[in-house]
Amino acid sequence: MWNDVMTFLKLEKIQEINARYRKGSVELRRPARVILFMLRIYLVIMVALLIIKFAQILMGRAI
């Protein structure tokens, strides 16, 4: 287990996972790619809203 901890801390495991799953196996057609692009935009908006809300709470005020 100790070896596992060191591997984890040196981020070797994460590099190994990144290399193993570099490319997804699912073949996506054009409409699927468009939906994934929209999903990215959705996630960026949601994360931005979360950050705004968090900042508001820290500054002690709400919209």
Add this chain to the structure above:
Amino acid sequence: MKLSARVFYMFRRLIRMSRMFLLVLGPGILVMVADNDAGGITTYAATGAQYRYSFTWILLLIIPITYFVQEMTMRLGVVTKRGFAEAIFEGFGAGWGWFTLVTLMMSCWLTLVTEFIGISAALSIFHIPAWASVAAVIVIMTAMVISGRYWTWEKIALLFCLLNLIYVPAAIMAHPSVSDILRSGAIPNIPGGKFTGGVLLFIMANIGTTVCPWMIFFQQSAVVDKGILQRDIKWSRIETFAGAVLTSTVAIFIIVLTGKLMYPHAVSGADTAARWMIANDNPVIGTCLAIGLMTAGLLGTICISLASSWSFGEVFGWAHSLNKNVREAPWFYLVYFLMLATAGGMVLIAKAGMMVIIVLFVQVVATTLMPVCIIFLIYLLNDKKTAGAWVNRPVENWVNGINAIVLIGLSTAYNFLVLFPNIMPK
């Protein structure tokens, strides 16, 4: 054939079918009943107290919505023999994989904190201090998994599911009028006849938060760990559907209970409702509500902590099965224990302000991850290399597509309203 012989064969067939059903019984029922966690109970209790039986019909919609999503995840798990986290890494690459894994861990941890809040609040009614509740939960959860056998863990968890049915006798004890419930709740209607901000928020809270990301990760990993085979899929479908009906039934009974006894009061939590009932000449029903809240929190804790440790183990390639003991799968149990201990510790050390932030963000983080999970689930089940003969049929794609649009739309709208309540129409 003689009548007696026909009856004998029918009886034997029934016994064989029941045996098959009992063999696959577990992941579907567990995940569905655990969906009625501490947060869910609070939502249903508040809905009944504020709108009486008017929203009962909405809870019937939960059955198809949860069933279709969870059926897909069960099918994917049985066919691929992989958990959902690993399937996303494999199917869509490390970028999307890390995003879902990190968000899932955040979402699970935040939800665990709310489960601990629910359990502590329920047990405080019986004068048990928060530190004792948290310690007891961690000990029970550790004892449940330490046996190194999936079967043992599953049967204990199913016992907790039975306790969740306590709302049924509690609601019956309140003597609600069945004709009243059917008249005002069975037919789709909007209280007061118009869409106010409050009505919208309750609809979104009830439907938009029906499926949580951890449910998808949990059921897929559980069917893999249990070793369900492709020939059992039809039984697992029945089990998943039975779970969806059960979760909706329990939710309806909670609404009936608070609708009968508390309408038209606004309640902030299920523990507040239990205290109110105890103080207003209904000590037995109030106690049932508190026990139900505690059980709901426990069930949520069981499933959520396992969903995260299964997912972590799948991606990192560590042993991750309840059929392995602590020595064989140390990382699996470490993640499980750390999730429990840190979430429980948070409830004890955090100040009230921090808790408000956690409760606010928990649903938002979960519903942000939801669209990713549902869209990936549909894509994976349309990929022949992944799902083989069990790919979605066109009709399943239509049903699941519409289901996904409804869920994503309502959960996104719910997110906006929770984050910025002042934009809500009055």
